[in-house]
Amino acid sequence: MGSAQQEAETISTVSGTYTLHQIGSTTLPRHPHYPYPPLTLCPFITTFDIYFSQKTMDWFENWFGSPYYRILYQNRDELEAQEFVEQLLTYLQPAPGASMLDIACGEGRFARQLAEHGYRVTGIDISHEAIAIAKAQENDHLDFHVQDMRYPFVTNYFDYAFNFFTSFGYFAHDRDHELAARAFAGALKEEGILVIDYLNHEYVSANLVPEESVQRGSYTFHITRKLERNHFVKEIRFTDAEGHPRCFTESVAAFSLADFTRMFRPVGMVPVGTFGDYNLNPYNPIESPRLIMIFKKKHA
Numbered sequence: 001m002g003s004a005q006q007e008a009e010t011i012s013t014v015s016g017t018y019t020l021h022q023i024g025s026t027t028l029p030r031h032p033h034y035p036y037p038p039l040t041l042c043p044f045i046t047t048f049d050i051y052f053s054q055k056t057m058d059w060f061e062n063w064f065g066s067p068y069y070r071i072l073y074q075n076r077d078e079l080e081a082q083e084f085v086e087q088l089l090t091y092l093q094p095a096p097g098a099s100m101l102d103i104a105c106g107e108g109r110f111a112r113q114l115a116e117h118g119y120r121v122t123g124i125d126i127s128h129e130a131i132a133i134a135k136a137q138e139n140d141h142l143d144f145h146v147q148d149m150r151y152p153f154v155t156n157y158f159d160y161a162f163n164f165f166t167s168f169g170y171f172a173h174d175r176d177h178e179l180a181a182r183a184f185a186g187a188l189k190e191e192g193i194l195v196i197d198y199l200n201h202e203y204v205s206a207n208l209v210p211e212e213s214v215q216r217g218s219y220t221f222h223i224t225r226k227l228e229r230n231h232f233v234k235e236i237r238f239t240d241a242e243g244h245p246r247c248f249t250e251s252v253a254a255f256s257l258a259d260f261t262r263m264f265r266p267v268g269m270v271p272v273g274t275f276g277d278y279n280l281n282p283y284n285p286i287e288s289p290r291l292i293m294i295f296k297k298k299h300a
Contacts, residue, residue, distance in 0.1 A: 060170050063248045064106075065129045071216050072236065078109070081165065084197075084278035085113050091280060092193065094119060098159040101187055103149050104167030108134030108142075114162075115142040122158075124149065150176055152183035161188055163196045169231075169253035177253070177263060185267040185297055194269055194295040200276070200288050201254040204232060230254050257285070260293055269295040 063069055094100070098119050102111040105123030107130045115121040124147035125131050134144040147153065149163075150171075161184055171177055184194055205227060214221045222237045234250040253259075261271055272295065275281065276288025283291060 058170065058172075059249050059251055061126060063250065064127045066248065068219070068236075068238070068240075068246065068248070071219060072214065072221055074216065080278055081110070082113060085110055085164075087278070087280055088195065089114075089117065092160070092195075094160060099157065101153075101158045101161040103161060103163045103184065105134065105144065106130050108137050108144055110162075110164055111144070112137050112142060115139070119160075122153075124153070150179040150183055152186045155186045156189050158187050159189060159192055161192070161194045163194070165197055166199045166252060168196060168198060169255055170251065171253075172231075172251070181263045181269070182267045185264065185269050188297045190297055190299065192297045194264075194297070196260065196293045196295070198255065198260070198291045198293070199232075199252065200283075200285070200291045201232075201256055202286050203289050205254070206286075208232075227254060257283075257291060257293065260291075264295055268297050268299045270298050272296045 096118060100111075100114050100119050100121045102108075102114065102121060102123040105111045105125050106127070108123050111121045111123035111134070119141065121142050123131075123134060123142070123144045125134070125144075126146065126148050128146050131144050131146045138144060145153075149168075163184070168180065169177065171180075188194060208225055208227065210226065211222075211224050214223060218241070219238050224235045226233050231251045231253050236248045236250070238246050240246050257271075257274065264271070271293060274283040274294070275290070275292040276283035277290050277292075280292070281288070
């Protein structure tokens, strides 16, 4: 595998100067009315990194693009999640017109919520199916792209980055989580803010339901859960409409606050706050259902 030809140029924008990196012809398509520079892949990953991480299809590429994922989780409490985003904005007080990146945005529900406040929002997700749905919502303040979170767009571009609802910890190897941490940090301007909303592994371990069945219309999902190799593993079995047995797996790393600090501090992200639930109550390592972390980009 040969290395791609790399090109970089500096572009001045209304919010300052940032470096736009390009590898070959990897400039990403953008909405025709989006008034900001196109986003492109950064060149500080190698062809080995790409091969190492993508030589096999990961579980989330199979599952998140499946129609059964939407069927199983159709009853999630979206109102609670929307209220959490509103409380978070009240706490952060972003400047009018701030630029924001929604990492693992899914179908764009919360990216759109951010854009409705007048912020300039870009959403990225690895699922082609989810981004196809999200793109129908694009406007002058809102843009979506298919993108693996391990590989960033631009450097020093966004004021804020968000990773909502346990959309991290999906990878089998620490190397991939470290690549993602580097990508998150690289996308932010100096003093930029990163918010990661994650499960609290101590709380989940203590309240793990080993087995249950969930009915969704004509589908019965049989679900088992276990902690294996420091990952919470959920196996989902059911029979599809044609009578064929199906099985999908979810696997999320049981990361602690110390683990996140270990991953993000080396890339210049300093923890500046934590919360333990969607009402932004203080974080308690044993009792809190969530681990909501706020990092600030500070390079020495």
